[in-house]
Amino acid sequence: MVKVYERAFDANEWFVLANLLVSLILIWKLPIKFSGLETTVHITIGIFIGMFFDHTISVGAWDYYGVNDTSKYQFIDFLSYIMYGPYSYFFIYLYVKLNLKGYMNILYVTLWSILAVVIEWFSVKLGIFHYEKGYQMAWSFPIYAFVQTLQIMFYKISLKMEKGNE
Amino acid sequence: MILPAAIVIAFYTLSFFFFIEKKLSFLQNSLVLMLISIAARNYTTILALQLKWIHITEDSILFIVFLIHREIIGPFLVLMFINIYWKTPSGVKRITVFAIFLICLLGMDIFSSTSGVITYLNWNLLKAGIGNTAFLIAGLGLSKVLMYLMQESTNYGKGL
Numbered sequence: 001m002v003k004v005y006e007r008a009f010d011a012n013e014w015f016v017l018a019n020l021l022v023s024l025i026l027i028w029k030l031p032i033k034f035s036g037l038e039t040t041v042h043i044t045i046g047i048f049i050g051m052f053f054d055h056t057i058s059v060g061a062w063d064y065y066g067v068n069d070t071s072k073y074q075f076i077d078f079l080s081y082i083m084y085g086p087y088s089y090f091f092i093y094l095y096v097k098l099n100l101k102g103y104m105n106i107l108y109v110t111l112w113s114i115l116a117v118v119i120e121w122f123s124v125k126l127g128i129f130h131y132e133k134g135y136q137m138a139w140s141f142p143i144y145a146f147v148q149t150l151q152i153m154f155y156k157i158s159l160k161m162e163k164g165n166e
Numbered sequence: 167m168i169l170p171a172a173i174v175i176a177f178y179t180l181s182f183f184f185f186i187e188k189k190l191s192f193l194q195n196s197l198v199l200m201l202i203s204i205a206a207r208n209y210t211t212i213l214a215l216q217l218k219w220i221h222i223t224e225d226s227i228l229f230i231v232f233l234i235h236r237e238i239i240g241p242f243l244v245l246m247f248i249n250i251y252w253k254t255p256s257g258v259k260r261i262t263v264f265a266i267f268l269i270c271l272l273g274m275d276i277f278s279s280t281s282g283v284i285t286y287l288n289w290n291l292l293k294a295g296i297g298n299t300a301f302l303i304a305g306l307g308l309s310k311v312l313m314y315l316m317q318e319s320t321n322y323g324k325g326l
Contacts, residue, residue: 037315041197048200055207056233062226073215078208154196161192 003071005130012127016080023086033093045154046088049147051081066130080128087116091148092155105152113144168281172231175274176238183242189252194312195245202241202305209297210236213289221285232283235274243270244305251306252313264302271298 027043034042054077057064067077091112100108120140123129131137188195213220223229247267254260275294278284 037193037197037312041193041200044197044200044204048204051204051207052237055211062229071215073211158192158196 003066005066005070006127013076015126015128016076016083019083020079027086027089030093033096039089042092043085043089045151046084047081050084053143054081064133064135066132067128088151092151095152109145109148112148113141116144117141168231169227172234176234179239179242183246186246186249187253188249190249190309190312197312198248198305198308199241199245201308202244202301203237205304206236206240219288221287223283228283231281232278235278239274240271243267244301247302248305248309252309267302268295268298
């Protein structure tokens with residue numbers, strides 16, 4: 001059965017569109033650090049991971065939350081997954097810029113995970129996410145910390161692998 | 167038995183992928199894998215939630231099998247196909263490679279449908295075969311575009 005949370009084109013849709021627009025402009029304006037392929041990969045990682053969770057724990061057997069206006073898959077849902085992409089790019093861009101080592105990695109991941117939870121809190125208030133089956137925001141923090149750590153690991157491995165190809 | 171079988175298939179798929187000689191670089195393979203996975207998720211979600219042509223299991227254990235199929239076995243089979251295809255010199259051998267991987271993907275579809283992971287409502291193996299063919303061809307096209315992209319000079323990993 002299709003769940004309808006609301007039908008209006010309002011805060012959640014505007015938040016997704018404005019977020020995408022501002023972040024894409026910011027990517028465009030930032031000094032170029034990566035090649036086209038590297039930039040595409042680090043933007044795609046965010047979409048890849050965000051979409052994995054939204055197409056896994058918000059559908060089928062584990063339907064822990066709904067996205068946007070209805071439980072059906074809408075175009076604005078797709079755009080809200082694209083929205084994750086620029087964040088993963090900023091995450092790795094700043095990581096490279098700050099040239100973090102050792103324990104600073106933990107602090108960096110913690111700060112980004114807090115930021116992600118704050119953005120998620122706004123998203124819940126604006127009606128992008130609708131928690132179900134007792135899902136709580138507390139679960140999101142470890143998920144963010146885990147996937148951000150994975151992204152740093154991916155970055156480190158990709159450095160070694162690409163240098164090995166040269 | 168179904169979950170262990172899926173894990174074993176995933177293990178062998180990943181193992182073979184790890185050892186094959188790859189045409190694409192690590193980043194190119196990563197990008198193709200992510201884009202194929204994104205396409206596969208949208209494909210299954212649209213078929214199940216929008217069109218209602220298939221039904222995905224509500225059973226938690228079988229749902230893990232579905233995820234292993236969607237996230238690991240399917241995308242890595244496509245990625246393996248792409249790398250082997252571009253390493254294969256002649257046309258006849260390339261067609262054989264294509265046929266082998268199409269059969270593997272269809273085999274996984276048969277595995278999922280016979281084990282109750284996916285129930286076909288308005289769907290059949292012929293349509294699944296067309297979908298799998300589209301994934302293999304899309305993967306090839308994507309890899310071709312990526313191979314043409316020049317590796318620009320970069321300061322990757324050196325700090326700003």
